Amino acid sequence: MHLDHQDGFPERHTYSAAAPVRGDGTRRALRIGLGGPVGTGKTATVAALCRVLREEFSIAVVTNDIYTREDAEFLRREAVLPTERIVAVETGACPHTAIRDDISANLEAVEDLEESVGPLDLVLVESGGDNLTATFSKGLVDAQIFVIDTAGGDDIPRKGGPGVTTADLLVVNKTDLAPYVGVDLDGMARDAKAQRGELPVAFTALKQPDGVKPVADWVRAQLTHWTTATA
Amino acid sequence: MIPTIPEAAKPAPEPTTPGVRATARIAATGRGGATTLTALDGDGPFELRRLRPRGNEARVIVVGAMSAPLGGDRLRIEATAEHGASLHITSATATLALKGATAAPATYDVALTAGEGTQLHWLPKPLISAVGSDLRQTLTADLARTARLVLREEQILGRAGEPPGRLATRLVVRRGGRTLLHQQADYGPGAVGWDGPAVLADHRAIGQLLIVDPSLEYARNPPRLLAEAPESGQALLAPLAGPAVLVTAVARDGLRLRRLLDTAEAAVRGPGG
Amino acid sequence: MTRAALLVLADGRFPAGGHAHSGGAEPAVRAGRVTDSTSLETFCRGRLHTAGLVAAGLAAAAAAGHDPLALDEAADARTPVPALRSTARKLGRQMMRAARASWPSAALDALAAARPRGAHQPVVLGLAARSAGLTPLDAAYAVAYENISGPATAVVRLLSLDPFDATAVLARLATDVDRVAAAATRAADRIPAEGYDALPAASAPLLDITAEAHAAWPVRLFAS
Numbered sequence: 163m164h165l166d167h168q169d170g171f172p173e174r175h176t177y178s179a180a181a182p183v184r185g186d187g188t189r190r191a192l193r194i195g196l197g198g199p200v201g202t203g204k205t206a207t208v209a210a211l212c213r214v215l216r217e218e219f220s221i222a223v224v225t226n227d228i229y230t231r232e233d234a235e236f237l238r239r240e241a242v243l244p245t246e247r248i249v250a251v252e253t254g255a256c257p258h259t260a261i262r263d264d265i266s267a268n269l270e271a272v273e274d275l276e277e278s279v280g281p282l283d284l285v286l287v288e289s290g291g292d293n294l295t296a297t298f299s300k301g302l303v304d305a306q307i308f309v310i311d312t313a314g315g316d317d318i319p320r321k322g323g324p325g326v327t328t329a330d331l332l333v334v335n336k337t338d339l340a341p342y343v344g345v346d347l348d349g350m351a352r353d354a355k356a357q358r359g360e361l362p363v364a365f366t367a368l369k370q371p372d373g374v375k376p377v378a379d380w381v382r383a384q385l386t387h388w389t390t391a392t393a
Numbered sequence: 394m395i396p397t398i399p400e401a402a403k404p405a406p407e408p409t410t411p412g413v414r415a416t417a418r419i420a421a422t423g424r425g426g427a428t429t430l431t432a433l434d435g436d437g438p439f440e441l442r443r444l445r446p447r448g449n450e451a452r453v454i455v456v457g458a459m460s461a462p463l464g465g466d467r468l469r470i471e472a473t474a475e476h477g478a479s480l481h482i483t484s485a486t487a488t489l490a491l492k493g494a495t496a497a498p499a500t501y502d503v504a505l506t507a508g509e510g511t512q513l514h515w516l517p518k519p520l521i522s523a524v525g526s527d528l529r530q531t532l533t534a535d536l537a538r539t540a541r542l543v544l545r546e547e548q549i550l551g552r553a554g555e556p557p558g559r560l561a562t563r564l565v566v567r568r569g570g571r572t573l574l575h576q577q578a579d580y581g582p583g584a585v586g587w588d589g590p591a592v593l594a595d596h597r598a599i600g601q602l603l604i605v606d607p608s609l610e611y612a613r614n615p616p617r618l619l620a621e622a623p624e625s626g627q628a629l630l631a632p633l634a635g636p637a638v639l640v641t642a643v644a645r646d647g648l649r650l651r652r653l654l655d656t657a658e659a660a661v662r663g664p665g666g
Numbered sequence: 667m668t669r670a671a672l673l674v675l676a677d678g679r680f681p682a683g684g685h686a687h688s689g690g691a692e693p694a695v696r697a698g699r700v701t702d703s704t705s706l707e708t709f710c711r712g713r714l715h716t717a718g719l720v721a722a723g724l725a726a727a728a729a730a731g732h733d734p735l736a737l738d739e740a741a742d743a744r745t746p747v748p749a750l751r752s753t754a755r756k757l758g759r760q761m762m763r764a765a766r767a768s769w770p771s772a773a774l775d776a777l778a779a780a781r782p783r784g785a786h787q788p789v790v791l792g793l794a795a796r797s798a799g800l801t802p803l804d805a806a807y808a809v810a811y812e813n814i815s816g817p818a819t820a821v822v823r824l825l826s827l828d829p830f831d832a833t834a835v836l837a838r839l840a841t842d843v844d845r846v847a848a849a850a851t852r853a854a855d856r857i858p859a860e861g862y863d864a865l866p867a868a869s870a871p872l873l874d875i876t877a878e879a880h881a882a883w884p885v886r887l888f889a890s
Contacts, residue, residue, distance in 0.1 A: 572743040573743060575743045591709045592871065643875070
């Protein structure tokens with residue numbers, strides 16, 4: 163009778179990211195969220211990470227576009243991963259809600275990817291571009307990256323906000339533009355240090371060869387920690 | 394289980410001035426590759442005529458001898474196809490629901506039964522809900538798993554330039570004992586929200602084309618919108634959660650609706666169908 | 667158990683995915699049929715007495731303890747459009763996650779196992795209400811209210827409508843919600859005598875047609 167859907171998936175026992183294992187006892191993928199304001203290079207960072215890490219790890223991506231499926235389409239077009247490894251979640255004009263207050267659609271997207279193309283080592287969850295207060299729920303991701311850029315002005319680290327102060331990694335992108343927009347990178351680094359203490363900051367210029375390396379190295383370290391901690 | 398009528402379409406209490414009560418019966422059975430009509434019993438306003446058969450298909454036309462149904466009338470048509478029969482039923486004229494002498498609603502029930510290996514076509518002319526009328530119409534189809542059904546229904550709310558009467562409809566299609574489609578509608582004065590932007594807006598003609606066919610492949614019937622231009626109405630052809638497609642169409646008037654449904658019928662049947 | 671569980675279940679912030687859906691309001695706004703608070707009110711009233719009544723009946727029946735799989739099939743029969751069946755199952759799966767975290771029960775586990783891709787949302791909500799110790803009428807209220815609060819919230823975003831006007835629309839529809847919740851519950855009460863055909867099946871042709879059209883839009887704010 164039910165031609166709309168195939169009941170081929172196993173029963174799901176977990177309802178949050180809190181459990182590091184899946185219903186069948188196997189270790190689930192590490193989930194890393196990427197947030198930050200519009201246009202700072204979140205999608206470009208995801209694309210670069212996929213290109214650098216896809217030979218080493220089994221990766222999938224969940225995008226959260228604000229009103230289109232454009233980010234997912236971009237990643238598919240760029241062929242950074244096979245198309246079935248990229249899934250778009252719709253957020254009803256409220257991207258921060260979908261990553262923080264009501265994470266159900268994102269959790270389902272992550273779980274579906276694990277079931278359809280898994281086993282996976284890493285799932286990157288990219289937020290739709292939002293404001294400086296948008297952070298990921300711990301129920302959805304294990305670690306989060308907040309991406310800002312020099313073009314947004316060098317006062318953003320000083321202003322702080324939950325994204326800048328609490329993200330596990332702060333990425334300052336487009337350092338190659340710093341001279342053109344009159345931005346003081348050393349000042350940004352000092353402000354970030356003051357806001358974040360020992361939490362790391364990566365300065366990137368994605369347009370340059372291997373520009374994503376600092377972020378990729380950080381992700382590798384997270385994956386190493388994840389596999390050893392949950393082994 | 395005896396089909397029951399939900400609240401919205403419940404028969405009215407016994408009218409003090411009883412209207413017409415009539416039940417017409419049509420039955421067809423398959424014998425040696427042909428279809429034989431075993432019952433053709435008109436009653437009250439329903440006169441039944443046999444048309445020239447087409448291939449192994451028996452064809453019947455319902456001729457409305459009166460402008461029924463009026464308020465207080467209880468009308469019923471039963472049609473049954475058995476043993477691989479192929480039965481095609483149409484009507485000669487539109488059914489016009491009119492205000493009767495009593496305030497009681499009229500009821501008009503159609504009960505279709507299609508056994509294993511049968512084909513049943515129910516393709517009446519439109520039902521028109523005239524001003525002041527109050528009609529509760531039900532259509533129930535009970536299909537065996539291998540039966541094929543083609544059903545087309547059109548409801549026109551009001552004659553040209555007049556407001557509609559009250560029209561409550563209920564369509565229930567069961568296949569192999571399980572309900573495949575259940576749809577009710579309640580339009581006209583006294584109904585709530587029916588002319589708002591979620592239900593009909595300014596459309597006054599509604600149509601359904603349903604094809605149940607065990608050989609229909611779900612994947613080959615993706616949802617299709619059949620009219621893009623707002624002035625021609627809107628229609629959607631979509632697969633149900635079983636081997637069936639339903640066309641839902643709305644238009645400003647009966648003429649536009651008929652064109653939409655004709656387009657839909659051609660789209661479903663495909664080239665050469 | 668406590669009646670206050672109804673406030674948790676009906677809270678717009680209950681994390682069950684509703685925020686990403688407009689309940690057909692986005693295509694109605696695009697078509698110029700919803701332009702202000704007056705047309706929002708007629709849209710919501712029509713939706714409430716059709717799709718809302720159907721959903722409330724299913725939820726009341728699930729809360730009353732009727733077979734959720736039979737109700738899921740009844741929901742399919744009352745949802746002739748694939749886009750709306752898919753949305754209902756997606757939201758049902760999300761509701762299931764939130765419900766199992768909030769009011770864990772063997773009945774919810776069993777339905778999750780039988781419909782891992784999601785049962786129709788009102789069925790899951792009704793079963794969640796039952797797990798929370800709420801009544802069929804409570805479940806019908808939660809569904810009926812959600813049926814109009816979703817589009818009202820969406821239209822605030824789509825039209826930049828004054829949020830006070832949108833809330834006033836919901837307040838004006840309160841007696842309609844009463845009527846729909848009561849009718850849905852009465853219908854569910856008749857199941858033992860009349861079977862699942864007793865449940866409402868009110869249709870809304872424009873909601874059906876435009877839902878499928880909306881699902882094909884390349885650019886949209888809401889998932890449905």
